[in-house]
Amino acid sequence: MKTADPELMRAINRFVVMDAIRRSGTISRVEISERTELSPTTVSAITAALLEDGLIIPRQVAPAPDQVRGRPRIMLELNPAAASVCGAKLAPNKITISVTNFQADVLGTVSIPIRVDRQPASVILDLVEDGVRSCIEAAGLQVEDINSLCLGVPGIVERASGICRYSPIFSERDLKLGLDLQGRLKVPTTVESDVNLITLAEQWFGHGRDLSDFLVVSIEHTIGLGIIHGGELFRGANGLSPDLGDLIVSPNGSIGNGSRPGRLSGIASTTAILSVAADLARGTPQEKLLRGTRGIEHAVSLAQAGNGGISRIFEEAGRALGIAIANLITLFAPPKVILAGAALQAGDLLLKPLRDAVQAATPETISGVTEIVVHESSDDTWARGAAALTLRDLYGASWGTTGPAKKR
Structure with missing residues (x-):
């Protein structure tokens, strides 16, 4: 029977220890051992090497008030300057x-x-x-x-x-x-x-911080898909990133307007949404604004002001996204699907039909398994x-x- 490569196991254990420190911010050796299920001896050896290399730094913490005697606890954290x-x-x-x-x-x-x-x-x-x-x-x-x-x-x-x-x-x-x-x-x-x-970023700092499996769907000029499975980022051959926008959502090659392709990106990307909205507004002052750099904001304003045509564009996009996400839930059964991207500025114009479509298209056998959450966007x-x-x-x-x- 083939045994594991000792050097590979050391590298894996080193990564596990570093990741435990990163996730916790500040943590003791005892807590690292408990969370990683590595022996205290292994944790001590790895952290000693990490300290020597300057990747982590120690921090003394005073004993708790109910501890009359005892040395200060030594906590470990990542070295920002490493x-x-x-x-x-x-x-x-x-x-x-x-x-x-x-x-x-x-x-x-x-x-x-x-x-x-x-x-x-x-x-x-x-x-x-x-x-x-x-x-x-x-x-x-x-x-x-x-x-x-x-x-x-x-x-x-x-x-x-x-x-x-x-x-x-x-x-x-x-x-x-x-x-x-x-x-x-x-x-x-x-x-x-x-x-x-x-x-x-979601895995390290956001909604996926304590999850080993979740999906991210980004709705921008493309419809991106990020997959965390078993704690790792999934990639295809040669590290290829999957593009959810290439998913066919209409077997007839078109949906709604016959000039729009049957791929998801041709219906639900910000490019597709704004292209159809600008066509509806052709010859009016709104057309130029819809084709501008802040087109999504303007489209949302028009829909909220009662423009039924643009409201229907968001509704159709949300429905197509919902069907695609229901298929992802069927395949992966993730605890969370996190939505991100510029199109989310539309709020319930997009999200309500999306959630309705997910609920209708998800099999009963896994209904309620997945929570859909919206990414809190920030510039960094x-x-x-x-x-x-x-x-x-x-x-x-x-x-x-x-x-x-x-x-x-």
Whole structure:
């Protein structure tokens, strides 16, 4: 019978201990042993190495008032200065860049307003490079201090190669974004779908913090799907990120308006919603606003003011999303499905038909298993997700020691 690789087991145990410290914020060795089910001897050996490498730091805590005697307890926590991570996110109308420490606290952010979808990839990469350098400098750091850079992009990303196969914000396909940025900045660079960054942020800091399994559905220019299964982010071959928007929701190739494709993204993405809304408003002052950068806000305002045509667009989108989510619930039976994205600005215009469709389409046998929750969006959520992704790689990698190579 083949036994487990001892080095692999040490790496796994090291990761488990680091993750327990990260989840708890501050924790004792005894509590780590209880939560991870590792022996006290194993926990002591791993934490001693982590302390030596500077990945964690000790904190003395005074004895409880009812303890008359005894030494102060030694608690452990992540060392914020152990690593620095830079994250950059591309959206249709801006580039956002943030720098975080080893605890995923945001140290600085730079936002560059630009119509990304109207520029060639080379121009966007120039702007990302300049923005990264500016953000790092504003955080009081140098490029050499950055352990990793993560670029978040909407669309289909092959993380293993750093290639963006498709994104609605680029006219080009199969872009080698990771290699290009790494060559420019000389910093290890990964490329990931933006929904996976939100998913990891939810796992570390949000609704999924105490869950081993949950899904995230992001409703933006694409319909993204993030999957946490067994505590790990699911990816396909070569690290491919799944795109829920490619799901066929109509066997006849169209739904509602015959010109709209039968894929979910052709019905429920913000691009599809605004395209049909602008067509309804053609020739009126509202058309230009609906095609602008704040089109969703304007569409919501019109629907709330009684525009029945636009209300029906949101209703149809919500119903299609609900059917897709019911299928996901049937497949995965997750305890939570977390909704995120710009389309959620529509509130109950979108969410009520979505929830109704989920309830109607979910099999009775698993009815009530899944809670649907709405992601509390903030400007730095994706950045903390980028930090989570790269920090997991940093402290989960199988180095000869437990930490990154020390700088000379």
